[in-house]
Amino acid sequence: MFDLSGKRALVTGASGGIGREIAKSLAAAGATVALSGTRVGALEDTAREIGENSPILPCNLSKLDEVDKLVPSAEAALGGIDILVNNAGMTRDNIFMRMKDEEWDEVIAVNLTAAFHLNRAVLRPMMKQRFGRIIGISSVVGVMGNPGQGNYAASKAGLIGMNKALAHEVASRGITVNSIAPGFIASAMTDELNDKQREQILSTIPANRLGTAQEVAGCAVFLASDAAAYITGHTLNVNGGMAMI
Amino acid sequence: MSDVADRVRKIVVEHLNVDAEKVVEKASFIDDLGADSLDQVELVMAFEEEFSVEIPDDAAEQIQTFGDAVSFLTKAVG
Ligand SMILES: NC(=O)c1ccc[n+]([C@@H]2O[C@H](COP(=O)([O-])OP(=O)(O)OC[C@H]3O[C@@H](n4cnc5c(N)ncnc54)[C@H](OP(=O)(O)O)[C@@H]3O)[C@@H](O)[C@H]2O)c1
Numbered sequence: 001m002f003d004l005s006g007k008r009a010l011v012t013g014a015s016g017g018i019g020r021e022i023a024k025s026l027a028a029a030g031a032t033v034a035l036s037g038t039r040v041g042a043l044e045d046t047a048r049e050i051g052e053n054s055p056i057l058p059c060n061l062s063k064l065d066e067v068d069k070l071v072p073s074a075e076a077a078l079g080g081i082d083i084l085v086n087n088a089g090m091t092r093d094n095i096f097m098r099m100k101d102e103e104w105d106e107v108i109a110v111n112l113t114a115a116f117h118l119n120r121a122v123l124r125p126m127m128k129q130r131f132g133r134i135i136g137i138s139s140v141v142g143v144m145g146n147p148g149q150g151n152y153a154a155s156k157a158g159l160i161g162m163n164k165a166l167a168h169e170v171a172s173r174g175i176t177v178n179s180i181a182p183g184f185i186a187s188a189m190t191d192e193l194n195d196k197q198r199e200q201i202l203s204t205i206p207a208n209r210l211g212t213a214q215e216v217a218g219c220a221v222f223l224a225s226d227a228a229a230y231i232t233g234h235t236l237n238v239n240g241g242m243a244m245i
Numbered sequence: 246m247s248d249v250a251d252r253v254r255k256i257v258v259e260h261l262n263v264d265a266e267k268v269v270e271k272a273s274f275i276d277d278l279g280a281d282s283l284d285q286v287e288l289v290m291a292f293e294e295e296f297s298v299e300i301p302d303d304a305a306e307q308i309q310t311f312g313d314a315v316s317f318l319t320k321a322v323g
Contacts, residue, residue: 169283170283
């Protein structure tokens with residue numbers, strides 16, 4: 001049920017903490033995984049950890065001409081595409097009163113517009129083969145909001161809404177479109193929190209710990225698998241109980 | 246009946262699961278043959294494949310009936 005043998009996946013942000021685990025987990029379940037990001041060295045590290053042949057497809061998602069080449073390159077490298085994981089994401093935090101247009105635009109471009117373009121590009125091959133799995137990595141911030149992250153929250157809520165609309169459109173063609181909304185996941189960034197900050201965060205999380213990238217990756221494998229064939233337009237909240245919605 | 250029309254009709258019949266007799270010149274994919282907007286996109290994809298042509302979005306939007314498809318494709322391949 002969770003076997004992904006023969007499936008071909010494209011993961012964006014596969015150079016980062018969560019994307020690397022998603023790529024590794026999809027590969028461990030049997031999929032061939034194309035890795036995208038901007039830091040080629042880090043993508044190569046991911047490929048090495050996977051061990052098998054994982055095509056590396058560098059792409060800056062803030063440049064639409066590069067974005068529009070990504071799915072065709074993935075199809076060429078993999079011989080088709082069955083699974084798309086829009087995982088790449090960035091923050092440029094600022095309070096509303098100080099937020100610059102560039103800060104808004106860049107976050108929306110990378111987190112939302114690039115995902116729109118990639119989603120649109122995989123539809124044709126997925127509709128033809130009557131099978132597809134599209135997964136967007138959103139955030140608890142998109143669901144709950146967070147001060148200082150108006151741009152990020154908008155992009156992550158936008159991803160959920162976009163995926164629901166698309167889920168409606170293509171459900172009859174065997175394509176599911178879902179989102180995962182992680183809470184606080186341990187990463188290089190959270191490693192730098194001081195004890196007080198950490199305690200403050202943990203006090204809002206019933207599980208009393210941060211999540212791991214593997215715990216997000218497991219959900220992606222589930223949504224990509226046959227076990228989740230009847231789940232579409234859904235958002236999986238992976239947050240240790242921080243927001244029970 | 247031209248060869249193009251036969252090939253188009255075959256695609257429409259298979260894709261929309263309708264009787265060949267219903268696929269007449271004036272038959273609208275959506276109003277008469279039960280297609281939804283996604284079916285229409287898929288029909289255009291199937292035409293592109295069958296005739297090895299590219300049908301731009303604005304042209305695709307003009308293809309509403311079987312007759313529209315036949316005349317567009319006759320021009321495109323001719
Ligand atoms: N960590 C958390 O607590 C948490 C919580 C909720 C949601 N999320 C979401 O989970 C996803 C992964 O986050 P993470 O924690 O793994 O962060 P990360 O380690 O910073 O990874 C971010 C990834 O996004 C890619 N990326 C950023 N800007 C890009 C651009 N312009 N073009 C191409 N790729 C770009 C990066 O690739 P390069 O470095 O190669 O450019 C990197 O692989 C993000 O969407 C994030 O919003 C994370």
